[in-house]
Amino acid sequence: MGEPWSPLPREFYRRHPTAVAPELLNKILVRADGRAARIVEVEAYAGSEDPAAHSHRGKTPRNATMFGPPGHLYVYFSYGIHWGSNAVCGDIDEGAGVLLRAAEPLSGLDLMREARAAAKRDRDLASGPGKLSQAMGLDRSFDGADLVTMDRGVSIVSDGTPPPVDPVVSPRIGISKAVDLPWRWHVRDHGHVSGKRSTRT
DNA sequence: TTGAGGATTCTC
DNA sequence: AGAATCCTCAAA
Numbered sequence: 001m002g003e004p005w006s007p008l009p010r011e012f013y014r015r016h017p018t019a020v021a022p023e024l025l026n027k028i029l030v031r032a033d034g035r036a037a038r039i040v041e042v043e044a045y046a047g048s049e050d051p052a053a054h055s056h057r058g059k060t061p062r063n064a065t066m067f068g069p070p071g072h073l074y075v076y077f078s079y080g081i082h083w084g085s086n087a088v089c090g091d092i093d094e095g096a097g098v099l100l101r102a103a104e105p106l107s108g109l110d111l112m113r114e115a116r117a118a119a120k121r122d123r124d125l126a127s128g129p130g131k132l133s134q135a136m137g138l139d140r141s142f143d144g145a146d147l148v149t150m151d152r153g154v155s156i157v158s159d160g161t162p163p164p165v166d167p168v169v170s171p172r173i174g175i176s177k178a179v180d181l182p183w184r185w186h187v188r189d190h191g192h193v194s195g196k197r198s199t200r201t
Numbered sequence: 202t203t204g205a206g207g208a209t210t211c212t213c
Numbered sequence: 214a215g216a217a218t219c220c221t222c223a224a225a
Contacts, residue, residue: 079209080218
C-alpha cells in the first residue's frame with residue numbers, strides 16, 4: 001500500500017481559474033511534514049484580462065511563477081508581513097491562478113499552532129490567505145514548487161470528497177479593481193472561512 | 202534613487 | 214479604525 005491520496009493531475013489546473021477555483025473546494029493542501037488542511041475558500045485571478053491580478057501588467061520577477069506551467073505554487077509577499085499562496089492555472093504565459101484563502105486544519109495541528117502563536121482557536125489557524133500560508137509554513141522558498149510532482153513536498157490532493165454543490169459565490173476581497181466580479185467561492189456555512197469574528201455579524 | 206501602494210492581520 | 218512592516222515596481 002502506498003499513499004492513499006495522489007496529487008491532482010496537471011490537466012486539472014490547465015483550465016481557466018474560474019473553472020478550477022470552485023473545484024479546489026474540499027481538496028486537501030498537504031505538506032511532507034504531516035501538515036494537511038481542507039481548502040474551504042478560494043479566489044480566481046485571471047491574467048491580462050483581470051485588472052486585479054498581479055499578472056495584469058505583464059511578467060515581472062515577482063509574478064514570474066504565474067506565467068509558468070499550471071500546477072505550480074505561486075507564493076507572494078504583501079503588506080510587509082504576509083505570504084499568499086496560489087495554484088497556477090491555465091496555460092503557460094497566461095498568468096492565471098487561484099488564491100487559497102482559507103482551509104480547515106486536518107492534521108499536523110501541533111506544527112500549525114507553533115507556526116501561528118497568534119491563533120487562539122484552531123479556526124484562527126488558516127482562516128485567511130496570510131494565516132493559511134503561515135500555518136502551512138509556505139513562504140518564498142515554496143514559490144514555484146510543483147504541486148503535481150511534489151518536488152518540494154507540497155501538493156493538493158483529493159480524499160474523495162466532492163466540491164460542494166452549492167458554494168457561496170461572491171466578489172473578491174481586499175482588491176481595488178474589478179471589485180464586482182463574483183470570483184470568490186467558499187463552502188457554505190463553514191466555520192473556517194476568512195473574515196469571521198467570534199460573535200460579530 | 203525614490204515614492205507609493207499592497208490578493209492582510211492584529212489590536213485598540 | 215489604525216498600525217504594523219517591507220517588498221515590488223515604475224518613473225526619474
